[in-house]
Amino acid sequence: MLKEERFDHILKELKSSNKVFFEGLAKDLQVSEDTIRRDIELLSKSGLLVKVRGGAINPSVNPLSFQDRTDLFSDAKKVIALKAQQLLKSVRTVFMDGGTTTLAVAASLPVQSELRVITNNMALIPMLSNHEHVEIIVLGGMYNRLTKTNLGVQTALEAQKYQADLYLMGTCAIDSDRGITAAIHEDGEIKKIYMKAAVKTAVLANYEKLGTVDFFNVAELSGIDTLITDLPSNDARLNPYRSFDLEIL
Numbered sequence: 714m715l716k717e718e719r720f721d722h723i724l725k726e727l728k729s730s731n732k733v734f735f736e737g738l739a740k741d742l743q744v745s746e747d748t749i750r751r752d753i754e755l756l757s758k759s760g761l762l763v764k765v766r767g768g769a770i771n772p773s774v775n776p777l778s779f780q781d782r783t784d785l786f787s788d789a790k791k792v793i794a795l796k797a798q799q800l801l802k803s804v805r806t807v808f809m810d811g812g813t814t815t816l817a818v819a820a821s822l823p824v825q826s827e828l829r830v831i832t833n834n835m836a837l838i839p840m841l842s843n844h845e846h847v848e849i850i851v852l853g854g855m856y857n858r859l860t861k862t863n864l865g866v867q868t869a870l871e872a873q874k875y876q877a878d879l880y881l882m883g884t885c886a887i888d889s890d891r892g893i894t895a896a897i898h899e900d901g902e903i904k905k906i907y908m909k910a911a912v913k914t915a916v917l918a919n920y921e922k923l924g925t926v927d928f929f930n931v932a933e934l935s936g937i938d939t940l941i942t943d944l945p946s947n948d949a950r951l952n953p954y955r956s957f958d959l960e961i962l
Contacts, residue, residue, distance in 0.1 A: 714742060719752050727762055727771050734768035746931040765813075771781050777907055789919040790817040796941050796962045797881060798822070800915055805829060808907040811862040811900065812883025813887035814917045816840055819890060822847070831875050833868050833903060836861040850875070856895075864899035872906045880911035880950035882937075884918040884926040889953035901929040915939035920950060921928070934959065 719742055726733045726741075739746045753769050756762050762769040766787040768769045793818040801807065801822070806829040807831070809815050820841040822828075829848040830841060837857065841847050854868030882904060885895045895901035895917065908914050923942065939960040945948060946961050954961060 716752065716796070719744070720756060723749075723752060723756065723769075724761060727769065731932055732765075732768060733762075733769045736767075738768075744957040755852070765924070769894045785924075787919075789811075789921075790814045791821070792921065793941050794818045794821040794916050797915065797917065799962065800879055800881075800913075800939065801826070801828065806831065806877040806879075807870075808832070808875075808877045808880040810834055810883050810903060810907065811836075811860045811879075812917070814919070815881060815883040818917070820879060831872075831877060832852045833863040833872070834861065835863065849855045860897065860900065864903065868899075868903055869906055872903060873910070875910060875923075877907070877911045878913070880907045880914045881890060882907070882916045884916050884922055886927040887916060887918050887922055887934075887940075888924055888926050889934065889957075891926045893931040893937070895929045895931050898929050901931045908936060914936040915941055917941050923950060924953075 718867050722742060723733060723738060726738070735746045737751045738749045751885060753762065753764055757764045757769065762771065790813060793814055797818045798821060809818070809830055809832045811834045815834060819837050822844060824844060825846060826844055826858055827846040829850065829854070830837065832848045833852040833854060835851070838851065841849055852863055852868050852871045854863035856866040857864050885891060887893050895904060916939070918940065920942055934954065934957045937959055939962060940954055941962045942951065951961055
């Protein structure tokens with residue numbers, strides 16, 4: 714079966730049910746799950762669907778409207794979110810950008826948390842709305858429906874007005890040799906501004922993002938303070954990052 718035919722089948726299934734799964738699509742199309750994952754990845758980059766744990770959803774479906782929000786986050790993201798709480802206990806102001814891992818951090822915040830969150834991530838707002846002691850400063854800009862973030866010149870200009878104790882960076886790709894890279898140029902520019910204005914930067918990355926590279930350079934690993942992953946801190950897969958002067962959680 715041609716790749717284009719697989720794409721057509723995936724999109725038709727998505728239109729019908731709003732969600733598709735790797736396993737089911739692999740059986741339907743009689744190909745491997747790895748092939749389906751690659752197809753989903755390409756369709757996601759084109760903005761035709763949104764990747765989620767185990768498959769994909771229709772971009773028109775807002776994950777934050779799901780009654781059981783715990784289904785939105787993989788176990789890996791939940792582990793990262795809980796580790797990140799250690800850093801949030803001692804800060805007052807934090808930059809938070811896009812990505813579902815950042816949303817998982819917000820979902821794990823204790824109700825009585827006292828923070829000021831500066832963000833371009835519009836999906837964070839409903840997550841934080843029940844935290845009456847969390848002040849939310851939302852940066853303006855051009856809304857990107859795929860990432861649910863505000864990006865562009867206006868976002869950059871507004872971001873430069875602020876300082877923060879901590880920046881929790883949602884990461885596209887991280888590699889011990891190539892550093893941190895991003896898939897969207899405008900997103901990468903905002904990450905650079907946040908890093909420059911924050912006292913400390915903590916990178917949130919599940920193990921699947923380790924050793925990967927995207928096209929837009931964001932920072933060298935020497936520029937970050939903490940790497941938070943879903944792996945145990947003594948896991949051998951983290952060895953390439955131990956030579957850098959950074960904390961690994």
